Amino acid sequence: MNINALRPLDGVGKKLFVETYGCQMNVGDTEIVISILQQEGYRYTERIEEADVILINTCSVRDNAEQRIWGRLADLRRFRKAKPSLRVGIIGCMAERLKERLTEGRDAVEIVAGPDAYRDLPRLLREAESGGRGVNTLLSQEETYAEIAPVRLDRNGVSGFIAIMRGCNNYCSYCVVPYTRGIERSRDPETILGEARELLANGYREVTLLGQNVNSYRFGEVDFPELMRRVADISPLLRVRFATSHPKDISDRLLEVMAAKPNICRAIHLPAQSGSTSMLGRMNRKYTREWYLERVAAIRRYLPDCAVTTDLIAGFSGETDEEHRDTLSLMREVGYEFAYMFKYSERPGTFASKHLPDDVPDEVKAARLQEIIELQNELSLASNRRDVGREFEVLVEGTSRKRKEQLFGRNSQNKVIVFDASDDVKVGDYLRVRVTDCTPATLLGVRI
Known part of the structure; x- marks a missing residue:
């Protein structure tokens, strides 16, 4: 007999609020956490003041992200004062990295759960309800949450995320992810395909396959290109995206699959x-500038209309003026549509924190980052200007935030296009739109 079947659900009548910081993987994890706790009787609320349990899903990639969480814990004092029975927890990467420190001091939390401990949250909450501290930060070599159906929180009901793998084996010298999310492990492809089919049946028209390095996906004989082919074959009405690719692993076979499947997005x-080979060596990125540019050239050969976006770090250990200029020249040579751009933030526990000095002055980092941002703004505007006059298929996602009489959607290249609404158009429709104007961030168009 299953003794748990006789235990009353601990969460009955209690309301759960989850606040999410960081990457799309964290958004997906939040949806899994809510699913697990709803099975325990908790009811999800979007109103933090109603909550009996507040969980903060955290990111540790940059110090600024962690500082925001410490500030948020201070903000929550007023809720704890108003409701002494309130339980607060930190989950995700920051929980894994800091562990016991989170249960100490004025803003100590009652629950700490790492990314592989979400199934244990019901027990951790019982520990907290009993006046103790519920802590589990054990990493797993198997956990993928494959059979748990996420509770979808996205507002538009059009685009959904599917985590296909967890963890990372790359150990870039600056990156904390392998230490907070563990080694790579991939989900059974049948569970991924089942989740994608369910999304389509529920009206979704786009899925994004997620992983720290999706190119490394492998389950039995199914590698990432084959998985992409199978997901794309579900329906021509289902767009397929993925994030993120590591340059050392992106293959011609993946590009061939993308070129053969129109519903795999060109992004x-x-x-x-x-952009500097010497810097990439210190970062342990396992490729050179020349390799990277060859991969971009391959993308252009197979997918001439593909948008390429990137991440860039300013001021990593030992960065010289020449290495910074190499990054600027790489940006010009590739012509990125968009970039995530950051100052280097040393993360405790990484190879760089132990062996490579954080020796670029902050004011130099800031100046170099500003140069990168200004150049990317130019490149983004130039890319958008090239699209003026072109026609695109757009998946309608919702109402424009600036003007209620306009709708917005994205094209295959993941660019936002805004256009006038009409009574016969609804969220989830595919439309043909001609671009008539642009800003650095947005395309403006008219329905054809």
Whole structure:
């Protein structure tokens, strides 16, 4: 007999609020956490003041992200004062990295759960309800949450995320992810395909396959190109995206699959981090500038209309003026549509924190980052201007935030296009739109 079947659900009548910081993987994890706790009787609320349990899903990639969480814990004092029975928890990467420190001091939390401990949250909450501290930060070599149906939180009901793998084996010298999310492990492809089919049946028209390095996906004989082919074959009405690709692993076979399937979106996020081969060596990125540019050239050969976006770090250990200029020249040579751009933030526990000095002055980092941002703004505007006059298929996602009489959607290249609404158009429709104007961030168009 299953003794748990006789235990009353601990969450009955209690309301759960989850606040999410960081990457799309964290958004997906939040949906899994809510699913697990709803099975325990908790009811999800979007109103934090109603909550009996507040969980903060955290990111540790940059110090600024962690500082925001410490500030948020201070903000929550007023809710705890108003409701002494309130339980607060930190989950995700920051929980894994800091562990016991989170249960100490004025803003100590009652629950700490790492990314592989979400199934244990019901027990951790019982520990907290009993006046103790519920802590589990054990990493797993198997956990993928494959059979748990996420509770979808997206507002538009059009685009959904599917985590296909967890963890990372790359150990870039600056990156904390392998230490907070563990080694790579891939989900059974049948569970991924089942989740994608369910999304389509529920009206979704786009899925994004997620992983720290999706190119490394492998389950038995199914590798990432084959998985992409199978997901794309579900329906021509289902767009397929993925994030993120590591430049050392992106293959011609993947590009061949993309070229053969029109519903696989023409957008690849290919983090460069630096345009200097010497810097890439210190970062342990396992490719050179020349290799990276050859991969971009391959993308252009197979997918001439593909948008390429990237991540860039300013001021990593020992960065010289020449290495910074190499990054600027790489940006010009590739012509990125968009970039995530950051100052280097040393993360405790990484190879760089132990062996490579954080020796670029902050004011130099800031100046170099500003140069990168200004150049990317130019490149984004130039890319958008090239689209003026072109026609695109757009998946309608919702009402424009600036003007209620306009709708917005995205094209295959993941660019936002805004256009006038009409009574016969609804969220989830595919439309043909001609671009008539642009800003650095947005395309403006008219329905054809």
